[in-house]
Amino acid sequence: MGQGLSCRANREDGFFNAVQVGDLETVQILLQRDPSLLNQPTVYDKLSALHIASANGQIEVLSLILGRSVNPDILNRHKQTPLMLAAMHGKISCVQMLLQAGANILMFDSLHGRTCLHYAAYYGHSECLQAILSAAHSTPVADSWGFARFVNVRDGKGATPLHLAARQRRPDCVHILLDSGALACASTGGYGYPGSTPLHLAARGGSLDCIRELLAWGADRLQRDAAGRIPYTVAVKYKHGACAALLNPSSAEPLVWPSPLKFISELNPEAKVLLERALMEANREREKNILKGTPYSLPSPSHSDVGAEDNISEVSEAELCCICFDQVCTIEVQGCGHQMCAHCTLALCCHNKPNPTTTCLPSPVCPFCRSSIAQLVVAKTKTGEEMDMDVSSSKLTKSRKSRNLSEGSSSFMGVSAMGSFGKMGARGSGKIAADSGDCGSGKIAADSGDCVDKP
Ligand SMILES: [Zn+2]
Ligand SMILES: [Zn+2]
Secondary structure, eight states, X not given: OHHHHHHHHHHHHHHHHHHHHTOHHHHHHHHHHOGGGGGOOOTTTOOOHHHHHHHTTOHHHHHHHHTTTOOTTOOOTTOOOHHHHHHHTTOHHHHHHHHHTTOOSOOOOSSSOOOHHHHHHHTTOHHHHHHHHHHHHHSHHHHHTOHHHHHTOOOXXXXXXXXXHHXXXXXXXXXXXXXXXXXXXXXXXXXXXXXXXXXXXXXXXXOHHHHHHXXXXXXXXXXXXXXXXXXXXXXXXXXXXXHHHHHOTTSOOOOOOOHHHHTSTTOOHHHHHHHHHHHHHHHHHHHHHHHTXXXXXXXXXXXXXXXXXXXXXXXXXXXXXXXXXXXXXXXXETTTOOEEOHHHHHHHHHHXXXXXXXXXXXXXXXXXXXXXXXXXXXXXXXXXXXXXXXXXXXXXXXXXXXHHHHTTOOOSTTOOOOOOHHHHHHHTOOEEEEEOSSTTOOEEEEEGGGGSOOO
């Protein structure tokens, strides 16, 4: 009897080992002899073969097991699903296969009450995170919970996936989550210090990249946790000096992704990438000035990795943005075909304020012909490759700009003070001068406070 048990235990060990290393042949032979092995969990952790294959990225074994109609949501000792383990270990192909097999994305483990989305965010596997979010658009979860609620799903201590990603220094995941509608200002219940926002947790983790993302999406530097601390206080306490400098409420306001752009339905993805890069670039310029003279100065050249300097001479006057005379036209208004640079497009959209009487946002209008902007696309005159170069080179010939402006030769409705975001950062004033959306009112200096997206 005892011998029989140990014999069975040996067979199980052999089976689990074969699953773990992806030895498909052995798995098949052992399953032929004893099909019940599939539903046999390991002794302590209660891991099934499906868990082991998922956690180890053994896609062929996983496919074999799923083909035998095993429940894809089988639970281990901690009520973790195979999907959670695949997301934890960043096994993207297993995540995809489990989702295709109908794995439930809304299961909660018994350790911290977390979902597969929490796991992907915590461990920083952005591909897995993206795959789960895509699935959330089409699974029953979208109908029963709604996508927005799922993105902000809380664990047992009130932490959303965004809280975890911010705390664990995962800027890619932070970006994807914010882009998918994660709330930048949500407070935790008991995760971290009670009442912490993602910005508090990013300050605790000390990730400049996460802080930059959060600020660009409107995270509030003045929001307090349950102890009354703002994120700046947290960064100082944990000696993250550069983070503290950015979070200091007295340093220049960050530029925030403008809300009118959020309301252009399905903003052209390529145009969006250009605009996002322009925004981040402007904020990095701003950071450089905040950190200048501190021990935390950023390495220069900050983050432009393309050898853009060589291309500048090839840019003809004709391609320069007619608003700022500083950058190359990369964005085109669909319909009228007018072009401007990404920085000016952002400035234009930042300027629009919600109408206080209707509380709806006016759609941004083309500064050249005043037609309302329904869609922005990448300017057609150049190849995408050239565009990449242009965007990463924010510094075009300054002499051109000053000459044009001093001569007052702007072809753009008398605007004389239109600066690029980079320049504004350099002045550190946080002011944006932009043409107003109001018909015929000429030029108006707009405060960058308009950019802040207050929900
Ligand atoms: Zn421009
Ligand atoms: Zn136009």
